[in-house]
Amino acid sequence: MKHAKRAGALTLAAALSLSMALPAGAASYTVQKGDSLWKIAKEQLGNGTQWNRIYEANQNAIRDPNLIYVGQQLTIPETEQTKSNPNTNTDKEEPAMTNIEKATALIRTFATGDTETAARLLDENYIQHNLAYGTGEAAFLGSVEYLASAPVKTTVNNIRAFEDGDYVLLQTVYNFAGAGEQVAFDIFRFDEDGEIAEHWDNLAPLADQPNPSGRTQIDGAMEITDLDKTEENRQLVKNFLYDVMQGHNPDKTAGYFDGDTYLQHNTAIADGVSGLNAALSALAQQGIQMVYDETHLVLAQGNYVLAVSKGTYGGAPTSYYDLWRVENGKIAEHWDVMETIADPSTWQNQNGKF
Numbered sequence: 001m002k003h004a005k006r007a008g009a010l011t012l013a014a015a016l017s018l019s020m021a022l023p024a025g026a027a028s029y030t031v032q033k034g035d036s037l038w039k040i041a042k043e044q045l046g047n048g049t050q051w052n053r054i055y056e057a058n059q060n061a062i063r064d065p066n067l068i069y070v071g072q073q074l075t076i077p078e079t080e081q082t083k084s085n086p087n088t089n090t091d092k093e094e095p096a097m098t099n100i101e102k103a104t105a106l107i108r109t110f111a112t113g114d115t116e117t118a119a120r121l122l123d124e125n126y127i128q129h130n131l132a133y134g135t136g137e138a139a140f141l142g143s144v145e146y147l148a149s150a151p152v153k154t155t156v157n158n159i160r161a162f163e164d165g166d167y168v169l170l171q172t173v174y175n176f177a178g179a180g181e182q183v184a185f186d187i188f189r190f191d192e193d194g195e196i197a198e199h200w201d202n203l204a205p206l207a208d209q210p211n212p213s214g215r216t217q218i219d220g221a222m223e224i225t226d227l228d229k230t231e232e233n234r235q236l237v238k239n240f241l242y243d244v245m246q247g248h249n250p251d252k253t254a255g256y257f258d259g260d261t262y263l264q265h266n267t268a269i270a271d272g273v274s275g276l277n278a279a280l281s282a283l284a285q286q287g288i289q290m291v292y293d294e295t296h297l298v299l300a301q302g303n304y305v306l307a308v309s310k311g312t313y314g315g316a317p318t319s320y321y322d323l324w325r326v327e328n329g330k331i332a333e334h335w336d337v338m339e340t341i342a343d344p345s346t347w348q349n350q351n352g353k354f
Contacts, residue, residue: 040074
């Protein structure tokens with residue numbers, strides 16, 4: 001808290017000059033090199049997720065929460081603790097962040113350029129499975145620095161998040177340095193020390209038009225429910241992958257759905273089992289096969305289940321990330337990101353896609 005000063009501790013002249021700007025109990029903070037609103041909130045309010053409170057308290061001075069500058073004076077809103085006890089020492093151990101908070105904090109560093117926060121969150125032996133990037137902590141920090149130096153700022157908009165044991169799944173829309181919006185599924189594995197140790201992802205361009213049923217790649221249900229049915233829903237999706245997606249028992253397809261009720265977010269497919277069948281038939285007529293060969297990972301929390309599968313699309317090696325929402329024991333809604341697996345000669349790491 002070395003940059004925060006209570007108004008009562010300021011010189012009389014400084015206190016008078018700030019008296020009209022600072023609410024009672026608030027603090028003044030001078031932005032330092034490498035700061036972000038997340039980092040400041042973590043230091044001053046005890047949790048990085050409180051960054052929006054600082055933004056709201058300084059909207060007259062901050063137009064874009066990703067753009068603050070060295071030397072800028074910010075008002076730090078008071079916490080419930082300082083309201084009840086203004087003499088409380090704020091230099092105490094902060095509440096532990098959840099793994100979801102850590103994962104979202106990490107991806108936000110692409111927008112903020114905060115390598116210090118990224119370094120704190122990452123294990124030094126960080127394993128990268130995005131084949132376009134090098135592996136290890138240093139490679140990740142290098143990417144953050146590169147994006148921070150780009151003339152167009154990177155934007156990060158997290159849509160959904162859930163966790164399963166040591167794993168966190170994020171669905172996010174990125175625009176890396178103005179290259180265009182992409183929708184992504186990111187998976188992070190945490191080690192026993194609570195550090196981010198491994199990462200997998202699939203990315204695809206964000207479509208500018210909705211699918212035939214008017215749905216987008218990111219809209220739809222959000223609420224996580226049925227936590228007591230997590231394992232039951234995981235097994236349902238595993239069975240569906242084996243029976244239907246891998247083609248072992250296609251005659252069982254109807255049993256996984258409530259009639260023709262199936263909300264679809266794939267950019268080219270309409271709602272309903274009928275919409276899925278029509279799309280697959282259209283592909284077959286073009287000589288294109290969508291093949292699921294094996295499933296590598298199935299993550300679940302309550303009514304949401306994500307499967308990571310390897311297969312081919314039109315003969316090209318393909319990584320499939322499918323997120324299903326389960327309702328009353330039936331598959332009810334679907335989001336996905338397909339990505340062609342790059343030729344090994346282009347890989348920037350040798351960890352493999354899976």
